[in-house]
Amino acid sequence: MKTNKNCVIRLSRYKNALYRLKSLGFVKIFSDNLADAVGVTATQVRKDFSQFGISGTRKGGYQIDDLINNLNRLLGKDEIHKVVVAGIGNIGTALLNYKGFEKESIKIIAGFDINTVKQNAAGEIPVFPIAEMENFIRQNQIKIGVIAVPDFAAQQIADTMIQAGVKGILNFAPMRLHGPENVVINNVNLVLELENTIYFANAVIKTGVVGQLTASAQPDGV
Amino acid sequence: MKTNKNCVIRLSRYKNALYRLKSLGFVKIFSDNLADAVGVTATQVRKDFSQFGISGTRKGGYQIDDLINNLNRLLGKDEIHKVVVAGIGNIGTALLNYKGFEKESIKIIAGFDINTVKQNAAGEIPVFPIAEMENFIRQNQIKIGVIAVPDFAAQQIADTMIQAGVKGILNFAPMRLHGPENVVINNVNLVLELENTIYFANAVIKTGVVGQLTASAQPDGV
DNA sequence: TATTATATGTTCTTTTTTTCACAACATTGG
DNA sequence: CCAATGTTGTGAAAAAAAGAACATATAATA
Ligand SMILES: NC(=O)c1ccc[n+]([C@@H]2O[C@H](COP(=O)([O-])OP(=O)(O)OC[C@H]3O[C@@H](n4cnc5c(N)ncnc54)[C@H](O)[C@@H]3O)[C@@H](O)[C@H]2O)c1
Ligand SMILES: NC(=O)c1ccc[n+]([C@@H]2O[C@H](COP(=O)([O-])OP(=O)(O)OC[C@H]3O[C@@H](n4cnc5c(N)ncnc54)[C@H](O)[C@@H]3O)[C@@H](O)[C@H]2O)c1
Numbered sequence: 001m002k003t004n005k006n007c008v009i010r011l012s013r014y015k016n017a018l019y020r021l022k023s024l025g026f027v028k029i030f031s032d033n034l035a036d037a038v039g040v041t042a043t044q045v046r047k048d049f050s051q052f053g054i055s056g057t058r059k060g061g062y063q064i065d066d067l068i069n070n071l072n073r074l075l076g077k078d079e080i081h082k083v084v085v086a087g088i089g090n091i092g093t094a095l096l097n098y099k100g101f102e103k104e105s106i107k108i109i110a111g112f113d114i115n116t117v118k119q120n121a122a123g124e125i126p127v128f129p130i131a132e133m134e135n136f137i138r139q140n141q142i143k144i145g146v147i148a149v150p151d152f153a154a155q156q157i158a159d160t161m162i163q164a165g166v167k168g169i170l171n172f173a174p175m176r177l178h179g180p181e182n183v184v185i186n187n188v189n190l191v192l193e194l195e196n197t198i199y200f201a202n203a204v205i206k207t208g209v210v211g212q213l214t215a216s217a218q219p220d221g222v
Numbered sequence: 223m224k225t226n227k228n229c230v231i232r233l234s235r236y237k238n239a240l241y242r243l244k245s246l247g248f249v250k251i252f253s254d255n256l257a258d259a260v261g262v263t264a265t266q267v268r269k270d271f272s273q274f275g276i277s278g279t280r281k282g283g284y285q286i287d288d289l290i291n292n293l294n295r296l297l298g299k300d301e302i303h304k305v306v307v308a309g310i311g312n313i314g315t316a317l318l319n320y321k322g323f324e325k326e327s328i329k330i331i332a333g334f335d336i337n338t339v340k341q342n343a344a345g346e347i348p349v350f351p352i353a354e355m356e357n358f359i360r361q362n363q364i365k366i367g368v369i370a371v372p373d374f375a376a377q378q379i380a381d382t383m384i385q386a387g388v389k390g391i392l393n394f395a396p397m398r399l400h401g402p403e404n405v406v407i408n409n410v411n412l413v414l415e416l417e418n419t420i421y422f423a424n425a426v427i428k429t430g431v432v433g434q435l436t437a438s439a440q441p442d443g444v
Numbered sequence: 445t446a447t448t449a450t451a452t453g454t455t456c457t458t459t460t461t462t463t464c465a466c467a468a469c470a471t472t473g474g
Numbered sequence: 475c476c477a478a479t480g481t482t483g484t485g486a487a488a489a490a491a492a493g494a495a496c497a498t499a500t501a502a503t504a
Contacts, residue, residue, distance in 0.1 A: 004491080008421050012414050016396070030451065039398065042451090043493055050453060058452050058499040075417060076424045083416070090316035095412075097312050100396065104413055106420070143427065144420055168423025170416055174238070174322065176261065182430065184422040188415050190317075191326055192234050193408060194305070194392055195297060198328070198366055199230050200406040201390025202298045205365065226461080252481070264481095265463060272483060280482050281470040445504100452499080463488070472479080 008075075010048055013038045015071040022064050030061040077105045084142050086157045087149030088113040088127050091172050095146060096125050108146075110136060114153075130157075137164035147171045158185070230297075232270055235260045237293040244286050252283040299327045306364050308379045309371030310335040310349050313394050317368060318347050330368075332358060336375075352379075359386035369393045380407070 017037040021029060031049075032042040049055065049062075054070045056062035072078060083101075085092050088111040096111055111127040113119060120127045128136065137145070145161040147154050147169060154173035161169060168184045171177055174192075177185050239259040243251060253271075254264040271277065271284075276292045278284035294300065305323075307314050310333040318333055333349040335341060342349045350358065359367070367383040369376050369391060376395035383391060390406045393399055396414075399407050 005418070005422075006491080008418060009414065012417050016414075032451085037398075041493065043495095044491095046451090046453065047492085056452065057501080059450055059501045061451065075421055081420050090319050094312035094316050098412075100413055101416070104417060106413070106416055143423055144416075146416070167427050168419040170419045175242075176239075176259075182426050184419060184426055186415060186419040186422075188410070188412070190320075190410070191322055191328070192231065192238075193410050194323070194328055194366075194368070195234050195326060196227070196230060197390040197392045197406060197408040198303050199297055200227075200408075201365055203225065204404050204406055205389050228461085254481090263463070265465095266461095268481090268483065269462080278482060279470060280468075281472085281480060283481070448501105448503085450499105450501090452497105454495100454497090456493105456495080458493070459491085461488100461490070464486085465484100466486105467482105467484090469482080470480090472477105474475100474477085 007048055007051065010038065010040065010044070011052070011071055011075060014045070014048070015068060015075065018064050018068050018071070022068070026064055028061050028063050029067070031056075034062075072105075080105050080107050081144060082107055082109045082140060082142050083144045083146060084109065084133065084137060084161075085111045085146040085148060086113075086130065086133060086161070087147065087153075088118040089148060092146075092148040095148065096127075109140065109142075112136075114149075133157075134160050134164045137161065137166060142166060144168045144170070147173055147177075149173065151175045229270055229273065232260065232262065232266070233274070233293055233297060236267070236270070237290060237297065240286050240290050240293070244290070248286055250283045250285050251289070253278075256284075294327075302327050302329050303366060304329055304331045304362060304364050305366045305368060306331065306355065306359060306383075307333045307368040307370060308335075308352065308355060308383070309369065309375075310340040311370060314368075314370040317370065318349075331362065331364075334358075336371075355379075356382050356386045359383065359388060364388060366390045366392070369395055369399075371395065373397045 014034060017034060018029070021037065031045040035042040035045045052074055054067065083106060085095055085108055088096065092111060092113070096108060101108060108125055111125060112130045112133040113127055114130045116129070118127055119129055136142070143166060145166045145168075147157055149157055151173040154171065154175060155177055158169055158171070158177045158179060162179050162183050166183070169177065169179070169186065171185060171187045172190070174189050176187070179185055236256060239256060240251070243259065253267040257264040257267045274296055276289065305328060307317055307330055310318065314333060314335070318330060323330060330347055333347060334352045334355040335349055336352045338351070340349055341351055358364070365388060367388045367390075369379055371379055373395040376393065376397060377399055380391055380393070380399045380401060384401055384405050388405070391399065391401070391408065393407055393409045394412070396411050398409070401407055
């Protein structure tokens with residue numbers, strides 16, 4: 001089966017929407033409601049579910065609890081994913097402080113920095129010297145790393161992480177990282193996101209319409 | 223002409239790669255070099271340029287300086303874009319501290335927060351009470367706003383921004399914001415990015431290959 | 445238990461995006 | 475000045491993604 005990035009992103013969105021709907025008291029849901037909540041078509045919802053072997057009942061729609069369980073299983077939420085962060089500056093600190101990862105079965109278990117001022121082995125989430133990162137990753141069998149160091153240090157940190165066994169990297173440094181084929185590197189480039197927003201906002205300002213953009217052109221969910 | 227989000231993102235990437243190549247001493251470039259640098263095919267580069275009316279010379283490739291100028295013009299870099307940030311917490315502070323926006327003609331001119339502790343009208347980038355945001359946006363004709371407040375406050379802040387004339391919003395709150403058709407809302411959901419990285423990393427771990435994923439499935443540039 | 449209304453699952457189309465292939469043409473070197 | 479070389483620009487083809495339509499199963503109802 002072929003998997004496609006947009007599809008996986010939608011699964012995550014479905015899951016988030018379902019949590020919200022559940023908290024509102026819903027117990028079951030139909031493809032068109034969910035589609036509305038997420039901003040796609042009902043067919044797309046059913047196709048996505050079908051693709052991943054999730055099925056509802058022909059008249060009763062989908063049980064929200066079942067759906068959430070299924071999505072969590074597909075998205076690997078049946079276990080807690082341990083993550084390390086390299087570079088405890090502005091972005092790194094923001095991530096360490098953020099409380100919203102827990103409920104997604106994500107746990108940042110340590111930070112690493114070159115600057116002794118940032119280091120604090122006794123913190124709620126400990127921050128260790130960067131030199132200890134490789135060993136730590138190995139010993140704790142960490143598979144996911146976040147890179148929040150300046151761009152000039154990013155590739156080296158990535159290499160170390162990969163060397164130690166990391167298979168997925170979320171990179172905030174504004175540059176393309178290189179790695180072997182069997183490591184996933186996801187770049188979040190905030191400058192680019194802002195640039196992009198500006199571009200489309202200008203397009204709207206100039207033309208007065210969003211209609212000139214293709215459907216997928218809308219930067220996001222509007 | 224139809225414009226497409228991915229295409230615009232690629233334009234930004236080309237531009238970034240070109241700056242790097244220029245700093246390495248390159249003066250002209252061929253579509254295949256640039257393609258390599260960005261991680262797309264040479265045809266794609268030429269198609270994109272062609273689409274936006276950028277042309278090179280049949281044997282000499284493209285002049286990097288011309289290309290950068292063209293891309294900057296297309297991306298609206300001929301003027302400085304003023305941006306305000308609502309919510310000067312972890313993320314908001316990171317953005318205010320970041321020095322990398324300037325060289326992209328983006329200038330964060332003010333922050334706004336509900337918490338008096340965060341306010342500081344005398345800072346390099348001043349932080350004002352949130353109540354003053356609407357007026358400030360109007361008076362300074364700000365078109366772009368960043369939302370970095372907790373999710374429960376996000377929609378209200380968005381409404382105020384839009385009310386005051388903002389046409390593009392970069393939203394960090396993990397929720398879908400609603401707005402009129404002629405306002406662009408770009409959601410950056412960091413939890414989702416991490417989830418996604420984890421999903422694809424797991425796929426790699428389980429199957430040993432990325433080959434099962436379609437081209438666009440690779441979360442990013444690898 | 446039969447009927448009916450209704451939402452799913454899936455096939456078939458349409459649209460969008462990417463890649464292929466090559467003619468056109470600029471540069472370089474004789 | 476001409477041929478050889480090599481890169482662009484683009485129409486045509488292929489691939490991928492999204493959407494429409496509908497046959498089919500099933501919950502509700504009588
Ligand atoms: N802050 C933003 O808003 C923003 C926006 C866009 C991109 N980024 C990018 O995100 C990354 C992090 O940004 P930031 O604002 O948090 O930077 P920062 O300067 O605040 O923090 C960087 C941290 O990395 C540490 N560091 C430096 N070299 C290191 C090394 N070799 N090993 C380990 N740690 C090292 C530093 O001590 C510092 O604590 C940068 O690449 C930046 O370009 C940040
Ligand atoms: N920090 C992260 O790593 C992270 C990760 C994923 C998502 N997010 C999201 O990004 C947003 C910001 O995150 P953060 O970590 O910076 O949060 P934070 O709590 O550190 O900061 C929020 C700021 O907004 C201010 N605020 C609250 N209500 C306000 C209002 N009505 N008007 C103006 N200001 C108001 C607060 O005073 C605070 O300074 C949140 O929605 C969060 O869910 C953050």
